[in-house]
Amino acid sequence: MKKQRVAIIGTVGLPAKYGGFETLTxxxxxxxSDRYDFTVYCSQKKYDVAERLTEYKGAKLEYINxxxxxxxxxxxxxxxxxxxxxxxxxxLILGVAGAWILPWVKWFTSKKIIISIDGIEWKRDKWSFAARLYLWWAEKIAVKYSHVDISDNESIQDYTAIRYKTLSKVIEYGADHTMSITPTAEDCQKYPFLLSDYAVKVCRIEPENNVEMVLEAFKNYGQLRLVMVGNWNNSAYGRELKGKYASVKNIELFDPIYNQREIDLIRGNATIYVHGHSAGGTNPxxxxxxxxxxxxxxxxVSYNKTTTENQALYFTDSSSLQxxxxQSTASTLARVSKAxxxxxxxxxxxxxxAEKYSRLFQVSEEKELKTTTQNPFESIDADFLERLELGHLKNTYRFYEKR
Structure with missing residues (x-):
């Protein structure tokens, strides 16, 4: 049987070495790959000549310069x-940047369009007003002209249902590629903080991730070390924060770490994980x-509470994090850890x-997957219903009420 041919669009590429969409891909x-014929489009800018493979784990790779x-x-x-x-x-399009072309794809081809809108990207503070306006518009086009849109979090699904009157498909990210690492003597020599209690935060250094809020809380609290990993040198914002907090005695700042064992070593042996993201959906x-x-x-925020099923500990500002x-006791932390x-x-x-995506690939060829959230009776004229003189529609009494 001929394999269904699926193009994955919108990632930096494979092998994954950047972020959530790349890990998903x-x-x-x-x-x-044993069931589908995949092609993944990759950024030539991010892979040296020696790194540019033509095939990876059964998928064909094509490069865009x-x-x-x-x-x-x-x-x-x-x-x-x-x-x-x-x-x-x-x-399979990950993100809405190229959504402007989707109406023509849907009108003039038989290709099936599945799109993940990647949270509510237009709300991110890092974008200029013009960029946010484009992303706001592109999101609308992406939802309207795709055959199915994906939300990675029920809160994003609620948002699209309210704004667009359609029900997206919820598919989260996986996490079982992470590893529990017992530190070796060499690890402890490289990272001495492994020998004591510490908190950890891993994120892109952007305003909506509340980086400064977290840094300020630990600076003022002072009784627990914070290890933060991020792309400090990618923006003036990151460089300014690094200059301001790098010398604080209980704060250690590291540049991005892409080696899976090393990042899991740092994360997995922490006492607490601090997650400051205020935008997006299910964050990897x-x-x-x-x-x-x-x-x-x-x-x-709703995204984080949904992801953690309201069983984590939550803060709203630097003071509440402190x-x-x-106040968090060992028993409280143990309970949250288990949950x-x-x-x-x-x-x-x-x-x-993977099985959720596979199901979408299969059924997308069979039918339109958009589901409206609008009550069909909302569009029916009340006078028309009255003229029908249908007794069961006219009667508004419940069975237990007196006539």
Whole structure:
């Protein structure tokens, strides 16, 4: 039987060495290449000549000579979509940057469009007003002209249902690629903080991740070390924060760490994981920390509460985070740790995620997958119903009420 041909568009590429969409793509091709003929579009800018493979774990790789992020992502995704139209049945598009072209794809081709809108990207503070306006519009186009849209969190699903009157499909991220690492003597020599209690936070250094809020809380609290890993040198914001807090005695700042064992060593042996994200959906770093069984202190927004099933500890500002650090007992942290591990083991595994995507690939060829959230009777004229003179529609009494 001929394999269904699926193009994966919108990632930096494979092998994964960047972020959540790349990790998702790696696990999809790892688990599903025996069933689907995958092509992954990659940024030539991010891979040296020696790194540019033509095939990876059963998937074909094609390169676009543009950046996959920032303003160039619009052209990067657009070119990827146009190339994919020739030989693929399904376009799995991760992110909305190239959404402007989707109406033409849907009107003039038979290709099936599955799109993940990647949280509510237009709300992120890092974007200029013009970029936010484009992303706001692109999100609308992506939802309207895709055959199915994916939310990675029920709170994102609620948002799209309210704004667009359609019900997206919820597919989270997996986390069971993370590893519990027992530190060696060499590890402890490289990272002396492994020998004591410490908190950890891993994130992109962006305002909506409340980086300064967390740094300020630990600076003022002073009784627990904070280890924070992020791309400090990628922006003026990051460089300013690094200069301001690098000398604080209980704070250690590290540049991005992409080696899986090393990042899991640092995360998995922490006492607490602090998650400051205020935008997005199911964040990969959060579910990975949950799978490692870390007690979570998360910024109080619906996405984080949904991901942790309201069983983590939550803060709203620097002061409330300090209060959590001061008041959380060993038994409280143990309870949260157990809950996080249980939730992640049930919800955030790559085998489950891969099967959900596989099901979408299959049924997308059979039918339109958009489901309206609008009550069909809302569009029926009241006078029309009255003229029908249907007794059961006219009678508003309940069976137990007196006539």
């Amino acid at each position: 790696e696990h999809l091709v790892s688990q599903l 543009l950046e996959a992020n920032g303003v160039q992502s619009i052209f990067y995704d657009t070119i990827s979509i146009l190339k994919a139209l020739k030989n693929h049945d399904v376009l 770093s959060l579910v990975e920390a949950m799978y490692l069984g870390l007690p979570i202190m998360a910024f109080q 209060t959590l650090l001061h 996080m591990k249980t939730i992640s083991s049930l919800r955030y595994t790559w085998s489950l995620v």
